[in-house]
Amino acid sequence: MAAAGVTSDNGIALRVENLSITYALPRLASRIHAVNSVSFEVPTGSFVSLVGPSGCGKTSILNTVAGLLPGFAGRVAVHGRAISGPGRDRALVFQQAALLPWRTVLGNVAYGLECHRVASAEARRRAQEFIELVALAGFEHHYPHELSGGMQQRVNLARALAVEPSLLLMDEPFAALDAQTREAMQGELTRIWSIRRSTVLFITHQIDEAVYLSDRVVVLSARPGRIKAVVDVTLPRPRSLATKRTDRFLEVVGQVWDLIEPGSGTPQNQPPRDH
Amino acid sequence: MSQTTGAGTTGADVAIDPASVPIADAGSPAARPRRWGRATLGLVSVLAGLLLWEIAGARGWVNRIILSPPHEVALAGLELARSGDLARHVGISLRELGVGLALAALVGVPVGVLAGWSRRFSWILRPLTAVFYATPVIVFAPLIVAWLGIGFWDKVLLVFLEGFFQLFVTVSAGVGALNDAWLRVAIAFAARPGFTFRSVVLPGSVPYIVAGARLATGRGLVTVVVAELLASTAGLGWMVAYYGQNFKTAYVFVALVVTAALGMLGDAGLRRLERQVERWRPPA
Amino acid sequence: MLREHEEQLWAVGSLLTTLLVWEGAVRLGLIRNTFLPPPTTILKAAVSLYTGGDIREHLTASGSAFVIGLALAIGVGVPTGVAIGWSPRLDAILAPHLAAFYAVPKLALLPIVIVWVGISIWSVVVVVFLAGVFPIIVNLATAVRSVDPALMQVARSFEASALRVICTVVVPSSVPFFLAGLRLAVIGGLVSIVVGEMYASRAGIGYLVAVTGATLQVDKMFAAVLCLTASGLLALWAIDRTQRQVERWRPPRTS
Numbered sequence: 143m144a145a146a147g148v149t150s151d152n153g154i155a156l157r158v159e160n161l162s163i164t165y166a167l168p169r170l171a172s173r174i175h176a177v178n179s180v181s182f183e184v185p186t187g188s189f190v191s192l193v194g195p196s197g198c199g200k201t202s203i204l205n206t207v208a209g210l211l212p213g214f215a216g217r218v219a220v221h222g223r224a225i226s227g228p229g230r231d232r233a234l235v236f237q238q239a240a241l242l243p244w245r246t247v248l249g250n251v252a253y254g255l256e257c258h259r260v261a262s263a264e265a266r267r268r269a270q271e272f273i274e275l276v277a278l279a280g281f282e283h284h285y286p287h288e289l290s291g292g293m294q295q296r297v298n299l300a301r302a303l304a305v306e307p308s309l310l311l312m313d314e315p316f317a318a319l320d321a322q323t324r325e326a327m328q329g330e331l332t333r334i335w336s337i338r339r340s341t342v343l344f345i346t347h348q349i350d351e352a353v354y355l356s357d358r359v360v361v362l363s364a365r366p367g368r369i370k371a372v373v374d375v376t377l378p379r380p381r382s383l384a385t386k387r388t389d390r391f392l393e394v395v396g397q398v399w400d401l402i403e404p405g406s407g408t409p410q411n412q413p414p415r416d417h
Numbered sequence: 418m419s420q421t422t423g424a425g426t427t428g429a430d431v432a433i434d435p436a437s438v439p440i441a442d443a444g445s446p447a448a449r450p451r452r453w454g455r456a457t458l459g460l461v462s463v464l465a466g467l468l469l470w471e472i473a474g475a476r477g478w479v480n481r482i483i484l485s486p487p488h489e490v491a492l493a494g495l496e497l498a499r500s501g502d503l504a505r506h507v508g509i510s511l512r513e514l515g516v517g518l519a520l521a522a523l524v525g526v527p528v529g530v531l532a533g534w535s536r537r538f539s540w541i542l543r544p545l546t547a548v549f550y551a552t553p554v555i556v557f558a559p560l561i562v563a564w565l566g567i568g569f570w571d572k573v574l575l576v577f578l579e580g581f582f583q584l585f586v587t588v589s590a591g592v593g594a595l596n597d598a599w600l601r602v603a604i605a606f607a608a609r610p611g612f613t614f615r616s617v618v619l620p621g622s623v624p625y626i627v628a629g630a631r632l633a634t635g636r637g638l639v640t641v642v643v644a645e646l647l648a649s650t651a652g653l654g655w656m657v658a659y660y661g662q663n664f665k666t667a668y669v670f671v672a673l674v675v676t677a678a679l680g681m682l683g684d685a686g687l688r689r690l691e692r693q694v695e696r697w698r699p700p701a
Numbered sequence: 702m703l704r705e706h707e708e709q710l711w712a713v714g715s716l717l718t719t720l721l722v723w724e725g726a727v728r729l730g731l732i733r734n735t736f737l738p739p740p741t742t743i744l745k746a747a748v749s750l751y752t753g754g755d756i757r758e759h760l761t762a763s764g765s766a767f768v769i770g771l772a773l774a775i776g777v778g779v780p781t782g783v784a785i786g787w788s789p790r791l792d793a794i795l796a797p798h799l800a801a802f803y804a805v806p807k808l809a810l811l812p813i814v815i816v817w818v819g820i821s822i823w824s825v826v827v828v829v830f831l832a833g834v835f836p837i838i839v840n841l842a843t844a845v846r847s848v849d850p851a852l853m854q855v856a857r858s859f860e861a862s863a864l865r866v867i868c869t870v871v872v873p874s875s876v877p878f879f880l881a882g883l884r885l886a887v888i889g890g891l892v893s894i895v896v897g898e899m900y901a902s903r904a905g906i907g908y909l910v911a912v913t914g915a916t917l918q919v920d921k922m923f924a925a926v927l928c929l930t931a932s933g934l935l936a937l938w939a940i941d942r943t944q945r946q947v948e949r950w951r952p953p954r955t956s
Contacts, residue, residue, distance in 0.1 A: 676806065
């Protein structure tokens, strides 16, 4: 499921150059600078997270890459081609599952494909594979209201995976879940990703979630969002949930915290470590 | 994903039309033991009411011409049923209602969906709907009768106008309030506008269409009966006017009871349909 | 700035276009004058009705019937609705009766009302009352049932008396429901005025509409309807205004 055909990208699935996003508020006759000259890269097949405080513009960046926010300055290129609006090469996993309530699980997972003008029967056939991938086999004919929050998010994920996008965009998909479900979903996502090796751009508030899931963490500052730091996460893969309790993991998390807020990443009252 | 009214909405958001409140409906499992008690109490109350009515008539507490005792009403009803008169009048009223509603649906649903979908279109229609909101359709009855004569089509036109309005208001409001998130999904997946319309707007508007149909039917029945009351040669409303003018109150009550029964049946039936259509909704 | 008022511009534009097309169609002979008079003729008729003094009597007649009927509906409806909302037992007892009454078109009771009261303005008052009392009862019952129990608990925890609880918690939270019911009562009342007068009165706007309509004085009829619509819109606007004032404390609805 690597990017088909497009070669002029040097193995970079997403390149964002000097992206600036401004919102106009006509009622107050003012403009909000959400994002200010942000540049970063997402290599093909890698998992990259964007983290930052509320209002730093990470959702705006994601929506821009998805093609939902047209009026931006700068350049956004997916596999070497500048984007113009939503496209079949990208798929968005929403924060709220946003499943169509009148469609079953199967119908919802197939929905993305149907939007891409795949015939309904064919779309459902392909959807089946992804339903199994997200471990929802057996629930094909359930309606969204019969599913738990975590299960709905799995359908949300399956729907995006089913269109086999070059770039998977995930907008804090676990934010609305309780802590335990959230952890379980993080484990699931890693498992699924290691099978498919999609290119993922993931947004989250939580540093440990970002470090756990990603190969690279891009840290944004508060509004107007600017790149504060980029951390390459070299924790070995495959990663299980147990990885989150290792010292190495906590070290990396601490590193990131230090970059966000100097001094906050170093645990207090720790005996000095001799390496 | 919440788009139905839930805890926290108040009369400000939802003007409660008695037509939409199931008066004798408890619903939740917790209320079921209470529901049994409710039903018995209601039944006893109805029986007590009928008994009181009967006694009041017999003892002369109330003028029999104003309030016919139940047994007289029952006898009158049987007579009308046996002579076939009742069936004839009911048939006429229902036919006027049916044709009017069908036309109202044919025109009102597409226009309502369009108005909900396109902001500009709804802005264009806004002044016209505002005017009709405050003007009861029945006001035009004398004029319509003057245009079309006393008969079938004047009633149909009135039902059409009333029904169109109900459907239009309900459907356009519903489609306009369609959950943004669903639309965003379609857009994010690069769906063509035609597909978005087919896959989100249409299925999403079905509950509102059915709700509008329920209101249109209820109001339509009232419109038919009142229009017949004012000017007609047959039908339930005609029965009320004719027998009323001849002081045969028992027969008037037959017509009223039949009208009420039809109204309740229609409403219950459409509520049933509403529930069927909304199987995918979480139980309220 | 244009974009802000875009909605109003479209609305006004549509209204003006409709009126212009209407006027033009009749003047050009596309529509018969006796069938549907042009707006200017209607306006002229309205002016002549008003200056002729006639319409003032009719307005007074209808207006007073409306106000009295509505006042009675409020006077009876509010306590009944509150009682029903408060006591589930009373609700169970009255519910089937209310449901049955609701399913009967109140205007169909006109002939019986006339037998009882006679052909006079009081028949109209009765129908206005009947049309208004049900929405008010239902809405107030719902209002009482919807009072946030948390607020009741707060009041009780401060050992407030029943009267204080009612005044400080129940009444304020019931106002929007009451206004919603009032709106429905006004609309129902308008219909009742018109039909009631058409059928059972010799004065009033409804009577005027019926007489001019039946005698094909279409311009005068439309003028009378216009009058009715204007009154109705005024009443509804007044209610909306009140609602907005009363609800200043509410967080704005997220549209």
